[in-house]
Amino acid sequence: MWTKLVPVTALIASVALTGGTAHAEPTTPIGGEALGSRGLVAPTGVRKPPKSKATAYVVADADTGEVLAAKDPHGRYLPASTLKTLTAVTLIPKLDKNRKVRPSHNACNQEGSAVGLSPKATYKVEDLFRALMMSSGNDAAMALAETNGSLAKTMSDMNAEAKRLQANDTVAKTPSGLDKPGQSSSAYDLALIARAGLANPDFRQYISTKTARFPAPKGYYEISNHNKLLWRYDGMVGVKNGWTSKAQASFVGAATRGGHTIVVSIMRHEGGFWDEVTQLLDWGFSVRGRTAPVGRLVDPLPASALAAPQQQSAAPGAPNASASPGVSVTPAAQPPLLDTAASKQTDSTRTVGSLVIGGGLLFGLIWLGYGIRRKRGRPRL
Template identity: 70%
Template sequence: MWTKPVPATALLAAVTLTALAGAPAGASADPASANPVGGDLLGSRGLVVPEGVKPPPKTKATSFLIAEAETGHVLAAKDPHGRYLPASTLKTLTALTLIPKLDRNQAIKPSRNAVNQEGSAVGLSTKATYKVHDLFRALMMSSGNDAAMALAEANGGLAKTMRDMNAEAKRLQANDTVAKTPSGLDKPGQSSSAYDLTLIARAGLANPDFRRYISTKTAKFPAPKKWYEISNHNKLLWRYKGMLGVKNGWTSKAHGSFVGAASRDGRTIIVTIMRHEGYFWEEVEDLLDWGFSARGKVTPVGQLVDPLPAQPDPAQQVTAPSSQPPAAAPLLDSAAAKQTDTSRTVGLAVIGGGLLFGAVWLGFGIRRRRNKARL
């Protein structure tokens, strides 16, 4: 759903901006871009909140973002474009990328490499065969790193899956995101941001299969000899009213991260936190409560941008014989094939139901930019 952006002058007049002295721990020391995706105010390394309302509850997270899914309005944020290690919240991008590409009933026999992945695992065996549907459950419910690798292998291998994931990030305009693993296990150069993870979650919520996987509390999972039960690691599915799920993550380097969405009265609030060093569940509940109380009552501080149009897969295109010389490859096809640590924004505005290239969103200053990766 596209909502007309609020003029930048109105935003500046209605927002309190608290700048931090110096970059937060875990992020690049380079200053944020003056023109970030989603609006100028989202370039702050500090707290950005609307005036006239009580600020969001305090959280120990270094970075967070609160947004309304239907409108894309960003209600409040702190260092939203700061680049951090995403841990298992990166599995949201893995699922969003691979769900449309894999047959849910396809049978998969995982490799020894897949079953021996370090960290959280669902317990895959090289002696068993699993359906893709079961592996997605293991990925999003039990945060199985073994399931992530098995799905990557089913997609044609790790290298291809990384290309696909990074191309999907570019399509979403999640320009702070660089995927190096399908599981979110720490790897040099890998990054995401609270803004990007919220973009990914919003896109995932529009996919019925993605939504089903993240909201399933318990499920039967196959094993070589018998089935056993797996449960969702998202504690809020059991205790927060309207909780839809999404994904939590943790590594010793990334610390705690979480993306959660909840719906009440036909409206969905998304809360994303990154680099939290403690127990964050109650803090997330408080942030969600604040989001529900603020929606529709405050001037948004930014906007979740819409995805770029999907580009056809050249490998699946059939070209009719022609006497004319082949046309040059479209610019976006060439760009999507290359993922670097350089953040770029393609100028795009969505008007009504159509797409207009080259337009500049004056309200939030969404335009071409380059940021050095901040990890």
């Protein structure tokens, strides 16, 4: 009995002494060392990026992948409807855009923003993608998920796509972005996902359409894109905005000028961010090619690497990364909302807690083994 018990107890003791994990500690954050900071990360030698009330943001060159400036880029926050960007990137290659769909009552009755799907009408898949990215239709998100086979399959596909893109801060729990426990993304990931979408012509067409005729049970009606910058900002391509009371405002957008595309993502903004995004885009165009990047939007993983262990982004509670030459790092005032509880734990509290739990399990298994041994030694009556 004891020879069988020792390996189990040794494993528990090992897990307890390593803080309750059986994997290696995270290494360099995805995109570069400086992007591990929760404060402002900006290049030196050029004017600083304009101020923003967003808790987190990223300004990047979508063509080269160079991150030009960032604030808490890997902080994990509720994404709201910006998560629909991942829904589109995942499902556009999987679904025939000319396929006709009659949505379920479940899809038509989704809460929150909706395009107004009816179970009595038939829609093309491309109509549903327009509704998803233009009108932020939660009903369209569910209809697309069900067209892909099922909600469960779609969530699995979306999270697999996030891993392929190395959007490791992103956990999708809904196809619409409606708040759900455990769901998260980051400003870095939103920029990364948007960049992947911009490479797809259908994605670009859906996000850049200002108005479109949308099918109804009898005839059509007009829908309009929620991205106000399509009317206000020269060269705006589009992408997606979002809002819930818990997530607050979020946005990811891209614009092209002079043959170059800049992408900006923001998270957890109190609202009224359009002018700030405009200023961040202007700043991005003004400094691109004139300064060293502070990080990089990484390329997707090759298929052969998907089964291998992946590099992790900065762990919750990690200290601010030290600045590289040509990079200014400003400490953050507070950690991300979803990381607050984890960041309040110190190494000592994690270790003590793990030792208490691990030690209790170890003692319990030893005592169980002792009792079984004694029981085996008793004569049977």
